Amino acid sequence: MKHSLVAVEPNGHICSDCSVRKFSVCASLDANEVRDFEHLGRHVAFAPCETIFSEEELTSSFYNVLDGVMRLYKLLPDGRRQIVGFALPGDFLGMNISGRHNFSADAIGPVIVCQFPKAAFARFIEEKPHLLRRINELAIRELSQARDHMVLLGRRSAEEKVATFLLCWRERLILLYGPSNTVPLPMSRQDIADFLGLTIETVSRTFTKLERDRIIEIIPGGISFLDLARAEALAAA
Amino acid sequence: MKHSLVAVEPNGHICSDCSVRKFSVCASLDANEVRDFEHLGRHVAFAPCETIFSEEELTSSFYNVLDGVMRLYKLLPDGRRQIVGFALPGDFLGMNISGRHNFSADAIGPVIVCQFPKAAFARFIEEKPHLLRRINELAIRELSQARDHMVLLGRRSAEEKVATFLLCWRERLILLYGPSNTVPLPMSRQDIADFLGLTIETVSRTFTKLERDRIIEIIPGGISFLDLARAEALAAA
DNA sequence: CGGTACATTGAGAGATATCAACAGGCGTGG
DNA sequence: CCACGCCTGTTGATATCTCTCAATGTACCG
Numbered sequence: 001m002k003h004s005l006v007a008v009e010p011n012g013h014i015c016s017d018c019s020v021r022k023f024s025v026c027a028s029l030d031a032n033e034v035r036d037f038e039h040l041g042r043h044v045a046f047a048p049c050e051t052i053f054s055e056e057e058l059t060s061s062f063y064n065v066l067d068g069v070m071r072l073y074k075l076l077p078d079g080r081r082q083i084v085g086f087a088l089p090g091d092f093l094g095m096n097i098s099g100r101h102n103f104s105a106d107a108i109g110p111v112i113v114c115q116f117p118k119a120a121f122a123r124f125i126e127e128k129p130h131l132l133r134r135i136n137e138l139a140i141r142e143l144s145q146a147r148d149h150m151v152l153l154g155r156r157s158a159e160e161k162v163a164t165f166l167l168c169w170r171e172r173l174i175l176l177y178g179p180s181n182t183v184p185l186p187m188s189r190q191d192i193a194d195f196l197g198l199t200i201e202t203v204s205r206t207f208t209k210l211e212r213d214r215i216i217e218i219i220p221g222g223i224s225f226l227d228l229a230r231a232e233a234l235a236a237a
Numbered sequence: 238m239k240h241s242l243v244a245v246e247p248n249g250h251i252c253s254d255c256s257v258r259k260f261s262v263c264a265s266l267d268a269n270e271v272r273d274f275e276h277l278g279r280h281v282a283f284a285p286c287e288t289i290f291s292e293e294e295l296t297s298s299f300y301n302v303l304d305g306v307m308r309l310y311k312l313l314p315d316g317r318r319q320i321v322g323f324a325l326p327g328d329f330l331g332m333n334i335s336g337r338h339n340f341s342a343d344a345i346g347p348v349i350v351c352q353f354p355k356a357a358f359a360r361f362i363e364e365k366p367h368l369l370r371r372i373n374e375l376a377i378r379e380l381s382q383a384r385d386h387m388v389l390l391g392r393r394s395a396e397e398k399v400a401t402f403l404l405c406w407r408e409r410l411i412l413l414y415g416p417s418n419t420v421p422l423p424m425s426r427q428d429i430a431d432f433l434g435l436t437i438e439t440v441s442r443t444f445t446k447l448e449r450d451r452i453i454e455i456i457p458g459g460i461s462f463l464d465l466a467r468a469e470a471l472a473a474a
Numbered sequence: 475c476g477g478t479a480c481a482t483t484g485a486g487a488g489a490t491a492t493c494a495a496c497a498g499g500c501g502t503g504g
Numbered sequence: 505c506c507a508c509g510c511c512t513g514t515t516g517a518t519a520t521c522t523c524t525c526a527a528t529g530t531a532c533c534g
Binding site for chain 2: 480481482483
């Protein structure tokens, strides 16, 4: 794996133009604060499959995803993997209590992040209670999603899991890129399986079944919904 | 179900004497602030199985658990239940983005909470960034626990689930009440099953198996660890 | 003492995992 | 440009774990 921590724009970026500003922590900052904020972060690009940070590693930076998709996961000692989430543009990563990351993060495709040194960020936040409030808001939202995912992992069948995943993923993409019934899936079947607590074979079979039932159509790099209503019925069940 | 929202001490309590102060959100407040804080909360007692709040209900209050154990859960439309956590003294409940609770909370045994009207609490927090920071800290810790639980739900066997649960529950009780190899389990087998994504029968069988293997001993209202090392080996696996 | 709720145990079924083979796409290198 | 190999995904056959259904046991309480 190449280790290409390339700074794309060494502090030459303009936050006020940032494409993820309104989704991100920075949404809470006013024009003046954004100017100060610009000196804090630097854009960094990661190649597909590169690791942004690993579980148990000391936290030296926080990250704001600008472009691309990341998988966030935890490993058991014997190698079993649980993906705890996928990060999309606007997501803010790295907050923790212990000073160590409590999950790992890989780039799925090419990824660009805005990286903030932890110490400088902590100093900046010190006199910005509204930024803290924004971060808190994001944490609470994530917590709510985490609980939803617990329900999925603990109490749903394979078919329900896959249908729910496809619908939720679609919703997230709609928020970012606008409505569409075609849903790109940049992650592998293995990633989906590890997210849903299934095996790759079960995921594959379930996709095929949903296609046979004319609920989705499998297309290269994603799926397309043929019958959203029936998909939602499966997911709600 | 009786609806006994009895105010135990109608604002006659003294926060500085509070048993959960050092575990709770209030830990971040200094002596003066605590005095103001006292006027905000009121102690409320709930009988076993009473509901403190329900999912989707409008959030009118936040709650600080003072005594007892609560189950926090979500229901699927068809009645399947996933317990997303158990609340113990010191836990702070009710934060959300949407203005509605995103899970339900029942008392397991008798419970006493410190209830804060949402609006008053929001006003109080306004000029107390350290309280906000404390709340954020608790949210981030919970998020980390939620992710750990996702790994358990998605990737662990029944035996691993039960062993992990017993050990984690023991750790939490140790933090509150000091070390012991005897672990009270105030929740029912059904609660444990719904927490671990199992059925009651599987939980019962697994308890029995752990006892046959001389790892635990089942006692009325709880278990006792006979071989902590082997339990930890099962949980780590 | 009987009843009810909870827990345990057993037998069998079913969903998902496991193991194995095969197919398709893509890049590389001849 | 085509052939080969690799990687990912799909499909099939079988195994296994956990669930389901049913019966029994146990503790608590009126």
